[in-house]
Amino acid sequence: MIAPALARAGGLATVVAAVGLLPWLAGRDPALSVLRARSAEQEPTREALDAVRRELGLDAGPVALFGDWLLDAVRGDLGRSWVTGRDVLPSVLSGLGASVTLMAAALLVAVPLAAALCAPALVRGARGDPVRSGGGVGALLTAVPEFLLATVLLVVVSVWWGWLPPYGWQGVGHVVLPALALGVPAGAVLGRLVDDALPAVFQERWVVLWRSWGCAPGVLARAALRRALPPVLPQLGLVAVGLTGGAVAVEVVFAVPGLGRTALGAAESQDLPLLQGSVLALVLLGFAAGLAVAVARHRVLGPALRDAALTAPPPVASRARPGVVAAGAVLPAVVVGWGLTREPLRLDTAARLLPPSWAHPLGTDALGRDVLARVGHGAPATLGVALVVCACSYAVAVLLGFLPGVAQGLAETANAVPPVIAGLLVAAAAGPGATGAAVAVGLVSWPPLAAHAAALVQEARAATHAEARRALGASPLWTLTRHVLPAVAGPVARHAVLRLPGIALATASLGFLGLGAQPPAPEWGLLLAESLPYLERAPWAALSPAVVLLSLAVLAVSLPAVASSTTPSRVTPFRTTSASATSAPAPAAKA
Structure with a gap:
């Protein structure tokens, strides 16, 4: 701890x-x-x-x-704004109040959604039925970025249906859509974490013993939930970091006067004291949430298990059919291929905000430019940057995999910073642009790959045949280049490819916030941001890049599942340890 x-x-x-x-x-x-x-x-x-x-x-x-x-x-003095000359602390506290309110409302959405996602597995396991992890809807929601969900909610719920106000922060009605946009992905992540842990929990021996004693399904369900929670609670810190970073984009979409908008405005105006105070408060939110999660895990484990080696059950991969991956890839391929044949920068002020037609299949934007052409030509700006970031993250991960002591501290620091915060820092230092966005995403994309590489290095070095070759006189360099490196490079490269859609979505999120590619570049996140002021008149201009980005989210979910179903698993079967066998409370009474 x-x-x-x-x-x-x-x-x-x-x-x-x-x-x-x-x-x-x-x-x-x-x-x-x-x-x-x-x-x-x-x-x-x-x-x-x-x-x-x-x-x-x-x-x-x-x-x-x-x-x-x-x-x-x-001492509580954050200085004075370099631009307005006003004290920074009142502005930060005002934004902090709005952001904390939004995050609290998001948690009210996230917790019931997480309970709903893991409830079927919990009920089936308590009844003694086979338990399988994973649902397509929950998996998709975990991959949808907050800025994209916020845009879709704004178009559908506010513009088309007119149920809730689109912008502002004046009453309860203004909180609903931002809370949904921020809480749904967070709830999906929490639900998936518990849902993935439950199948292994219900295979432990204490469950069979309790069921033979005649414990009621409700008692078994509560005990299994308590057993599954401690190993996954540390992951809630990452969810808190996601809430912190996602709040920036959501506040921009719905014009919420929170810390995210304050920090973004300070970065654009080079107001260093205000940027310092806002980023400090944002990171402190994530730090406090992670500390609270650690304390909660300490309490849930109880005094008997606080020193036990309680490890998380291995996650069970979601099932996904190759057809889903193909469907998620076909739509962007068709749109991009068709759009590349058209001119993305041609202006026609007489054709502003036209609806879809044969001449303009996806309509036109506020300057009369063809939306299909801009979406098609945006693929190199979005996916090309993601490819470069993915390759650089792969190289760094393989290098640091051989230096686990150095990588651990760096990874902890990188995991504590959301991509949006990294984007703010890089944009304030080097100015907004595609290069700065690539650097920001790259700074926080390598830790999962480095952890994978370090585990493979350890496994390869400890292999029996590697020890035998060293005993026969093989040099360390020969062992490294002929045995360890080939065992690491291939699996980590496949892992990096699986993360490519997520990296593209992170890059698009920075473009959406104005921290990435700048106009008139046809970058997908930037296209989405440029269409927001005209949502009521031309919602199709926003939905076109949104649909392409949603297909990337489908790929981000489906690719790892297909890979896990077609690649032989190297994970050893789960075995019940003394800690896991006693993780749940003693049964109170028979049913």
Whole structure:
């Protein structure tokens, strides 16, 4: 419990230090950034820049300035905005209140949804029926990014049906759609975690023993749920990180005055103190949630099992047919292939926001450009960047797989930062763009691959034939290049390919927030963002890139399932340990 907390604290310190040194890391004059943010028309004369430096204390240097800010932050003073001159703390607290309210409402959606997803397996196992994990709907919901779900809800529920208000933060009605957009993916992840753990739990010997005693199904269900929860509770920290990062996009879509919008605006205006305070509060939310989960797991385990080696049951892969993968790949292929034959940048102001027709199969956007052409030409901008990020993450993962001690601390830090937060930091340092988005996604995409590589390296080095070859005099270099590396490179490469759709979705999310490719580039996330102001007049302009992105979500779910069903499993069967056999409370009485 102490080690993860220290790792999270190290991640928090790294993020805060990176934010504090952003202007100097970018290689730009902070005084010039402030002057441009305050007045774009003022000439950056030497006298004007010197006045800004004296006002903000920039002459002291980056280390001294950051140290002063950190000491003031500990005392509750986050400084003054470089743009407006107002205190940062009230703005951060105001945004924090809206964000915490939104996240609490999202949890009210997530918990019932998670219960509904794992309830069928729990009921079947308690009755003694065969338990199988996984449902197609739940698996798909885990892969749908929050910004995409928010856009679909906005189009369907607000624009088409008119049931709920689309924008604002004035009453309960304005909370429903943002809470659904943020809570549905989180609830799907929680439900899937428990649902995947239940089949192995119901195969443990204590379940057979309790059933022979005549325990009621309700007693067995409660005990199995308590047995399944402790191993998966540490994963809830990742869900909290996802809520933190997803809240940024949801707040932008629904115009919620939360921390996400505040941080995004501060990054765009180069308002360093406001960006520092907002990012610090966002990361602290994830840190506090992870600490709360660790405490909850400590309580659920009880005093008898806190020191036991309680490990999570192996996850059971969802079943998916190759036809589902083919269907998810055919639609984007047809749209992209058709769109590549058309001109994406041709302007026709007389054809603005036209509905779908034979001349424009997917309609036109606000500048009269053909939506089909822009969606087709957006594939290289979205999938091409994802391919580059995937290849770089693969190379880093294989390298760090041979250095598990170094990789562990770096992975903990990377896992503590959502892609959106990384995108904010990179955009503030280097400016928004496709390269910055690729770097941001790459910074948080390699840890799962590195963990896989490290496990394979350990397994390959401990193999019997490897030890025999070393005993026969084989050099370490020969063993590494001829035995260990081939055993690692192939499986990790397949793992990286399976993560390609998810990386593409993360890249599109940064483009949607304006942190990725810039206009007039036809990037899918950017296309979705450009269509939001015209949802009521031309919803088809938003639905076209949304459908393509949804097909990527289908692939993100289906590819690993198909791979697991066609590849022989190397995981040893689950065996009940002394800890797992006693993980549940003693039965109270027979039915």
